[in-house]
Amino acid sequence: MKFRIFAAFVGPSVFLMLLFIAAPLVSVFLQSFQITQPIVESQEVETCTPGFLTQTCVTEVKTVPVLDENGEAMTRTDWVGLQSYRNVLQLDQVRAAISSGNWGDIWAIDFWKALRFTLMFTLITLPLVIGVGLAIALVVNNLSAAVKGQVIFISLLPFIITPVIGSLSIYWLFVGDGILTSILESWLNRDIAMFAQAWTIELLMYFYRVWHVAPFAFVIFYAGLQTVNQDTLESAIIDGASRFDRLRYVVIPHLMPLIIFISLIHLMDAYRVFEEIVGFRSQAHVISLQWLTYDFLVPDDSGNRSISRASASAMLTMIGIVILLILPLRRTWRDHKGS
Amino acid sequence: MLMKKILMASAVSLMGTTAALACSFENAVPVKSLSAGFEAWKSATDAMAECGNFEAELDQEFRTKQPAAFAANPSLYQIGGVSNGTITPLLNEGTIRPLDDLVEKYGQNLSPNQLIRIDGQIMAIAMMVNTQHMMYRKDIFDDLGLAAPATYDDVLAAAAAIKDAGVVDYPLGATLKSGWNIAQDFNNMFLGFGGTFYNDDSTPAVNSEAGVKALETMKALTEYMDPEYLVSDSTYVQQQFQQGKIAMANLWASRGGAMDDDNESQVVGQVYASAAPLAMDGGAPATTLWWDGIVIAKNISDEEADAAFRVAMEGLDTEMVQAANDDAIWLISGYQPNRLAEGAIATAMASPAPISYPSTSQMGLMHTALGNELPAFFTGERDAEATLAAVEDAYTTAAKEAGVLQ
Numbered sequence: 001m002k003f004r005i006f007a008a009f010v011g012p013s014v015f016l017m018l019l020f021i022a023a024p025l026v027s028v029f030l031q032s033f034q035i036t037q038p039i040v041e042s043q044e045v046e047t048c049t050p051g052f053l054t055q056t057c058v059t060e061v062k063t064v065p066v067l068d069e070n071g072e073a074m075t076r077t078d079w080v081g082l083q084s085y086r087n088v089l090q091l092d093q094v095r096a097a098i099s100s101g102n103w104g105d106i107w108a109i110d111f112w113k114a115l116r117f118t119l120m121f122t123l124i125t126l127p128l129v130i131g132v133g134l135a136i137a138l139v140v141n142n143l144s145a146a147v148k149g150q151v152i153f154i155s156l157l158p159f160i161i162t163p164v165i166g167s168l169s170i171y172w173l174f175v176g177d178g179i180l181t182s183i184l185e186s187w188l189n190r191d192i193a194m195f196a197q198a199w200t201i202e203l204l205m206y207f208y209r210v211w212h213v214a215p216f217a218f219v220i221f222y223a224g225l226q227t228v229n230q231d232t233l234e235s236a237i238i239d240g241a242s243r244f245d246r247l248r249y250v251v252i253p254h255l256m257p258l259i260i261f262i263s264l265i266h267l268m269d270a271y272r273v274f275e276e277i278v279g280f281r282s283q284a285h286v287i288s289l290q291w292l293t294y295d296f297l298v299p300d301d302s303g304n305r306s307i308s309r310a311s312a313s314a315m316l317t318m319i320g321i322v323i324l325l326i327l328p329l330r331r332t333w334r335d336h337k338g339s
Numbered sequence: 340m341l342m343k344k345i346l347m348a349s350a351v352s353l354m355g356t357t358a359a360l361a362c363s364f365e366n367a368v369p370v371k372s373l374s375a376g377f378e379a380w381k382s383a384t385d386a387m388a389e390c391g392n393f394e395a396e397l398d399q400e401f402r403t404k405q406p407a408a409f410a411a412n413p414s415l416y417q418i419g420g421v422s423n424g425t426i427t428p429l430l431n432e433g434t435i436r437p438l439d440d441l442v443e444k445y446g447q448n449l450s451p452n453q454l455i456r457i458d459g460q461i462m463a464i465a466m467m468v469n470t471q472h473m474m475y476r477k478d479i480f481d482d483l484g485l486a487a488p489a490t491y492d493d494v495l496a497a498a499a500a501i502k503d504a505g506v507v508d509y510p511l512g513a514t515l516k517s518g519w520n521i522a523q524d525f526n527n528m529f530l531g532f533g534g535t536f537y538n539d540d541s542t543p544a545v546n547s548e549a550g551v552k553a554l555e556t557m558k559a560l561t562e563y564m565d566p567e568y569l570v571s572d573s574t575y576v577q578q579q580f581q582q583g584k585i586a587m588a589n590l591w592a593s594r595g596g597a598m599d600d601d602n603e604s605q606v607v608g609q610v611y612a613s614a615a616p617l618a619m620d621g622g623a624p625a626t627t628l629w630w631d632g633i634v635i636a637k638n639i640s641d642e643e644a645d646a647a648f649r650v651a652m653e654g655l656d657t658e659m660v661q662a663a664n665d666d667a668i669w670l671i672s673g674y675q676p677n678r679l680a681e682g683a684i685a686t687a688m689a690s691p692a693p694i695s696y697p698s699t700s701q702m703g704l705m706h707t708a709l710g711n712e713l714p715a716f717f718t719g720e721r722d723a724e725a726t727l728a729a730v731e732d733a734y735t736t737a738a739k740e741a742g743v744l745q
Binding site for chain 1: 451521570715741
């Protein structure tokens, strides 16, 4: 293909990627080193509020932003270096926890609490998603053609449910007066509260994510299974290889590039875990890095929001993903060069 | 059968026409409103819709949308539903207009009590007051010979008696969902113990005796609650009441109407309200006073503002209040207080009276810091003082970033 034709085809998508991915990234990167504040002044303000019969008026000193001649709040932007990163990481508190010997205190600090959960969530669900996905693919591959279609359709259902809706459904099923909790309670004859402590919430989150993503792994593996060399499999049978040996020495090595691919996608997705936190309302017990960024961005009743800390937290999340991806990416690169 | 259906259909359409006539003028300018989604707003916006060309957006997340939507030029909504807590960003950014001339033109039916004046200018029209106060199951209290609790010691004693009697799943309910709700519950108790949130120089002051006492009282109450209290918001507590699962809660007055809604509630007529309990002797009831009302956007034409204000006045008239008397504690003339309004009235009339929610930039930051850090105390990760220290740290960081603290 001539370079000009190639460029004409690729150009639009490169342009859109620069506009919608690269430019926002650069802007977030810059904002993580800046703090934008409204210029405020203290003013005596008289505010009247209604009672039942008469009003009560109070005069108090309020901090209000200064408006310019167009009626818009004036702001000032300062470069503050790594201040926002320090505010997010709270390293002084980590140091205090370590020097006082109460290591457990670290896990009460927002960022570190979120990092602990996010890493555990990512690393625990990864092998489960690959294992369950592969198991379903092997089972489906050995089914008779008559039921294959239906089974594939049903196995794919969890994947097409919108993540927020899926997590809300799980929440409603297991919350104090949910259907499943009520059934379990009458069966076990004891009070069950799945959302009252962190570990049960985390278990539900792992379960939900594996249930939701395993179909994706299944589809990929199932496609991969169709390309396994039948001659190799037959010769393995003649050599006396058991079903497990064939899986171990023929099928899995053949599927290895797909396993790496699914790991890459899953690491990126799981590290940005967010829907489970919102759907399960688990902020009191369990939070994730992505939720932390969101929480910084939500304005409070007076309209304040922490854009700088949100930017810093987003950059830290990105750095985390890159670190996680280094291992599988190195392997793909080696394979690529080897071939 | 078919005849009956046709008759029904024409009856319904006739009702539609009479409803359209309920508005005194024909509105020609498209008007949109954004407000919270509880019953009172449904009634008020339904009444506004009778004038035609009106579209209401009822959204419990209105507080996050409103500042940006009103800052747009032209504003995305003409009418905004606000409370004393959420009007602050609109005032700060100057995106709502003074209403003095509109009140003069169309506000003959408003009482002076409804006009929210900020520095002398009318910036909002209040329609109802709201507060968190004690709601309890009168039948259960009567059976056990208990009186409506006046202090939090009474609440704990009553909860213990109800637990022993085993008549409900959990004696107490509370709006302790982590985030805004748990912070507001703490605010109530903290003010009840006479605390102040921040000093004159904007430095935090919650790590005090009042703060520790407030947390300890709240913790003692949680012993009698559903163990999943950290996910329990106002709607959840309302449903617990409606399904007969709890016997009392310090709950919003605006939720009172739902207790007598026989489509949802199994306890119609059984729930009574009394003043918010005192946290300490001689203190004010442990709660805050709120109002809800409407504002008009600044970034719209005068013609639109005129139409929007007239539509809003139709929504907030005596006719609407008479049709939806029990939905709220209305400030509009024609309102007849029912038995569920007694609690809110007793709360507001108490001496000393509770303050109205102190809406300032500092308070917004404090509210967020409390909402994020308090759950650690209830899950046992931190003790009371460490939790309050963490709240002060979080507040200080955010206040420096927002420029209110140097």
